[in-house]
Amino acid sequence: MTTTHIRTCPLCEAMCGLEITVDGDDQVTLIRADRDDVWSKGYLCPKGTTLGHLHHDPDRIREPMVRDGDEWRTVTWDEAFARCDELIAGVIERHGREAMTAYIGNPTVHNLSLSRYIGLFVAPAGFPMIYSAGTVDQWPKNVACMLMYGGMWTIPAPDIQRTHYWLVMGGNPQASQGSLLACPDVLGEIDNIRARGGKTVVIDPRRTGTADRADEWIPIVPGTDAAFLLAVVNVLFADGLVDLGDVHDFVNGVAEVEAAAREFAPEVVAATCGIDAPTIRRIAHEIAAAPSAAVYGRIGLCNQEFGTLASWLIDVVNVLTGNFDRPGGMMFGNPIAWSVSHLDDPQWADGVSFGRWRSRVRGTPEVLGQVPVSCLAEEIDTPDDAPGLFESPTKQIKALITIAGNPVISAPDAGRLDAALPMLECMISVDNWLNETTRHAHVILPGLSALEAPHYDDLILAWAARTFGNYSPPVFDVPDGRPREWQTLIVLGAMCMGMRWPDIDVRMFDDGFFAVACEAQGVDPAVAMAHYEDGGPERLLDLQIRTGPFGDRYGEVPDGLTLQHFRDAPHGIDLGPMVPMARHWVKTPSGRIELAPEYILADLPRLRARLDRPRDALVLVSRRHVRSNNSWMHNVKVLVKGKDRCTLLVHPDDAARLLLVDGGVARVTSEAGSVEVPVEVSDEMMLGVVSLPHGWGHDKPGTRLSVAREHAGVNSNLLSPGRLTDVISNNQVVNGFPVEVVPVGS
Ligand SMILES: Nc1nc2c(c(=O)[nH]1)N[C@H]1C(S)=C(S)[C@@H](COP(=O)(O)OP(=O)(O)OC[C@H]3O[C@@H](n4cnc5c(=O)[nH]c(N)nc54)[C@H](O)[C@@H]3O)O[C@H]1N2
Ligand SMILES: Nc1nc2c(c(=O)[nH]1)N[C@H]1C(S)=C(S)[C@@H](COP(=O)(O)OP(=O)(O)OC[C@H]3O[C@@H](n4cnc5c(=O)[nH]c(N)nc54)[C@H](O)[C@@H]3O)O[C@H]1N2
Ligand code: SF4
Numbered sequence: 209m210t211t212t213h214i215r216t217c218p219l220c221e222a223m224c225g226l227e228i229t230v231d232g233d234d235q236v237t238l239i240r241a242d243r244d245d246v247w248s249k250g251y252l253c254p255k256g257t258t259l260g261h262l263h264h265d266p267d268r269i270r271e272p273m274v275r276d277g278d279e280w281r282t283v284t285w286d287e288a289f290a291r292c293d294e295l296i297a298g299v300i301e302r303h304g305r306e307a308m309t310a311y312i313g314n315p316t317v318h319n320l321s322l323s324r325y326i327g328l329f330v331a332p333a334g335f336p337m338i339y340s341a342g343t344v345d346q347w348p349k350n351v352a353c354m355l356m357y358g359g360m361w362t363i364p365a366p367d368i369q370r371t372h373y374w375l376v377m378g379g380n381p382q383a384s385q386g387s388l389l390a391c392p393d394v395l396g397e398i399d400n401i402r403a404r405g406g407k408t409v410v411i412d413p414r415r416t417g418t419a420d421r422a423d424e425w426i427p428i429v430p431g432t433d434a435a436f437l438l439a440v441v442n443v444l445f446a447d448g449l450v451d452l453g454d455v456h457d458f459v460n461g462v463a464e465v466e467a468a469a470r471e472f473a474p475e476v477v478a479a480t481c482g483i484d485a486p487t488i489r490r491i492a493h494e495i496a497a498a499p500s501a502a503v504y505g506r507i508g509l510c511n512q513e514f515g516t517l518a519s520w521l522i523d524v525v526n527v528l529t530g531n532f533d534r535p536g537g538m539m540f541g542n543p544i545a546w547s548v549s550h551l552d553d554p555q556w557a558d559g560v561s562f563g564r565w566r567s568r569v570r571g572t573p574e575v576l577g578q579v580p581v582s583c584l585a586e587e588i589d590t591p592d593d594a595p596g597l598f599e600s601p602t603k604q605i606k607a608l609i610t611i612a613g614n615p616v617i618s619a620p621d622a623g624r625l626d627a628a629l630p631m632l633e634c635m636i637s638v639d640n641w642l643n644e645t646t647r648h649a650h651v652i653l654p655g656l657s658a659l660e661a662p663h664y665d666d667l668i669l670a671w672a673a674r675t676f677g678n679y680s681p682p683v684f685d686v687p688d689g690r691p692r693e694w695q696t697l698i699v700l701g702a703m704c705m706g707m708r709w710p711d712i713d714v715r716m717f718d719d720g721f722f723a724v725a726c727e728a729q730g731v732d733p734a735v736a737m738a739h740y741e742d743g744g745p746e747r748l749l750d751l752q753i754r755t756g757p758f759g760d761r762y763g764e765v766p767d768g769l770t771l772q773h774f775r776d777a778p779h780g781i782d783l784g785p786m787v788p789m790a791r792h793w794v795k796t797p798s799g800r801i802e803l804a805p806e807y808i809l810a811d812l813p814r815l816r817a818r819l820d821r822p823r824d825a826l827v828l829v830s831r832r833h834v835r836s837n838n839s840w841m842h843n844v845k846v847l848v849k850g851k852d853r854c855t856l857l858v859h860p861d862d863a864a865r866l867l868l869v870d871g872g873v874a875r876v877t878s879e880a881g882s883v884e885v886p887v888e889v890s891d892e893m894m895l896g897v898v899s900l901p902h903g904w905g906h907d908k909p910g911t912r913l914s915v916a917r918e919h920a921g922v923n924s925n926l927l928s929p930g931r932l933t934d935v936i937s938n939n940q941v942v943n944g945f946p947v948e949v950v951p952v953g954s
């Protein structure tokens with residue numbers, strides 16, 4: 209007996225609707241696009257068709273595992289939690305919570321349970337500091353948005369379904385499917401822009417698949433986007449092109465921005481950026497002249513030396529050209545269900561300030577509660593009596609809890625972390641695979657597969673091109689007694705708080721959290737609670753919908769939405785395109801958009817000094833591929849088969865100069881390390897820039913990734929220098945650092 213299930217793919221920000229066919233033996237036999245999905249309308253990518261492969265992967269962990277020496281044992285959940293309790297209580301007793309931390313990885317955002325409940329682990333655990341993939345990702349954007357709009361997740365997105373001019377900087381949606389920009393079939397939208405008489409321009413050191421689909425590609429020297437954008441701002445003021453449009457009465461700091469850009473005329477930055485002055489002027493004029501325009505920057509603008517300046521300037525250009533908060537420009541979303549990430553964070557109750565404490569070894573001041581993820585290794589391997597340590601709320605780390613993260617692959621200076629993890633007295637991983645990171649754990653607590661878990665996206669909907677929502681119930685049942693990830697998070701949080709297994713009352717924590725969420729939305733918890741028998745993320749989701757902008761507020765709004773409406777609408781509910789929302793979202797102390805935050809302006813001298821620095825002979829940048837997902841989908845045979853994708857892309861002239869041949873092997877060396885990797889000669893690279901994907905390096909012993917091991921590739925983060933950061937955001941620089949490349953053998 210075959211059944212068909214309509215679900216949403218949780219793997220990336222495109223949120224594609226899927227039609228999943230399952231046979232009588234509970235085997236997924238086919239996954240294809242759901243043509244009736246209100247959002248994706250039949251779009252999908254190759255990864256979405258592999259949710260069955262992930263679910264059936266024999267290497268996927270389904271029961272908790274405990275490690276004794278090199279031996280892994282499958283244990284009951286009771287035994288696993290008892291072991292966690294023993295390990296955590298031991299570290300608390302011997303070293304205190306100052307010696308404990310957590311690392312939170314990317315899939316947390318894409319998982320209903322983890323996204324809603326991560327706070328219910330982090331808050332009770334009360335670690336002095338935690339780490340996340342955020343500092344190799346969007347931290348600069350978080351800093352800019354916190355200062356400009358008053359919320360680190362108040363992130364505007366380009367309204368590409370209506371714009372007439374799209375400038376894409378450091379993003380490659382052809383591979384990534386869009387990021388901090390949720391829209392299915394982004395490349396199709398590039399065609400639509402052209403059909404409207406508009407234009408898409410891509411600024412990237414690589415002529416990407418997105419650039420191929422666009423109207424123009426402008427190569428740029430990595431790390432110089434902020435200089436380019438300041439020159440654009442300079443032209444906007446110099447040529448009288450500034451017009452704030454709808455937000456004219458709502459912006460502070462225009463004069464300060466004008467002054468800041470004064471010394472960055474196009475001629476001043478041209479050589480540094482590798483873009484001639486007339487082109488910079490032309491782009492500024494094109495943005496200003498377009499009926500609507502959206503300037504967009506993504507990871508290439510964050511994971512670089514001037515990440516915050518570049519991320520800030522993206523929004524500055526949109527504001528100055530009247531393209532902020534209007535259709536076809538840069539807009540905030542209006543999600544049907546509010547996100548827990550938008551709840552007021554108690555740490556900012558007295559206003560935002562950075563540098564409230566420092567890391568112990570490097571002395572790095574915190575930014576938005578985090579220091580660079582590369583600090584984790586040194587915080588583990590440096591004893592408390594080492595010389596030259598800084599006053600810090602933490603001690604040498606003895607316990608680490610990883611949640612859906614693989615920092616041994618994804619964090620810079622990866623080799624040092626890999627060597628440090630065995631020094632831990634307690635390492636617990638909430639993860640579904642035994643990989644490069646989790647092989648060091650003492651206990652692995654698996655979650656569910658995407659097809660066993662319910663789904664409804666969270667934060668991503670805040671920057672979606674349309675106001676829509678789609679709920680997916682689980683495709684497969686799981687045995688009773690198997691904890692969901694949200695329950696595991698609560699148990700671990702409570703243990704770190706000092707409670708002992710099995711005294712932990714998960715329901716009590718969940719109800720308490722629910723009550724706080726109700727109160728934050730002005731709803732009486734008792735009234736809301738009366739609607740439910742069970743707790744958990746679906747109860748919270750119902751609250752998020754009911755108290756969101758279209759919700760029924762538990763009966764107060766007669767036709768308002770509830771989760772049940774989504775259960776009844778498997779293809780989703782679409783409430784239309786983006787609408788101006790800035791006056792709702794902006795929550796700065798002044799109540800206005802802060803265009804010129806002092807904290808960011810203070811970084812300009814660093815950029816000015818960069819203009820005098822000679823260009824490095826060869827620098828490395830990262831890239832993604834549509835068939836990969838960071839480090840964790842290389843165990844899916846249909847995705848990794850075919851040609852090797854972990855290659856070093858080299859421009860033909862660089863190849864000739866360096867005596868590299870296509871298909872040969874090169875040794876790439878940076879100040880941090882060295883790897884050997886196959887060379888792919890391609891004129892899609894800018895001269896002087898080579899590109900290597902991240903997420904590979906699956907040759908470590910002791911993992912259980914039978915397919916990935918056969919397609920190991922190399923770990924590009926062995927090359928990324930840990931101490932290289934965008935200093936004002938603490939974000940790692942994995943793009944644009946110098947490397948040497950030499951041929952190996954012949
Ligand atoms: N050089 C370089 N480095 C980079 C980047 C780059 O562009 N260049 N990009 C950075 C970016 S943007 C990011 S987001 C990070 C990603 O960094 P990480 O989040 O650390 O890495 P992932 O590869 O996403 O690892 C995901 C982990 O979650 C597990 N997992 C998958 N699904 C689930 C689930 O449903 N539940 C649980 N509990 N576990 C699950 C996987 O087994 C894996 O261990 O990498 C960063 N590193
Ligand atoms: N298939 C797939 N999809 C993914 C992921 C994945 O691993 N695989 N990862 C997901 C995650 S976690 C994220 S954060 C997003 C990221 O989504 P995107 O930001 O679209 O990521 P990339 O595809 O890596 O594109 C980054 C581009 O920046 C360019 N670049 C590098 N340095 C610079 C620079 O200094 N200036 C400029 N202008 N450009 C530069 C690179 O050449 C590259 O083309 O993708 C998400 N989607
Ligand atoms: S683009 Fe691919 S990975 Fe992303 S949601 Fe759609 S099917 Fe899933």
Ligand SMILES: [Mo]
Nearest residue numbers: 314341344345
């Ligand atoms: Mo990311």
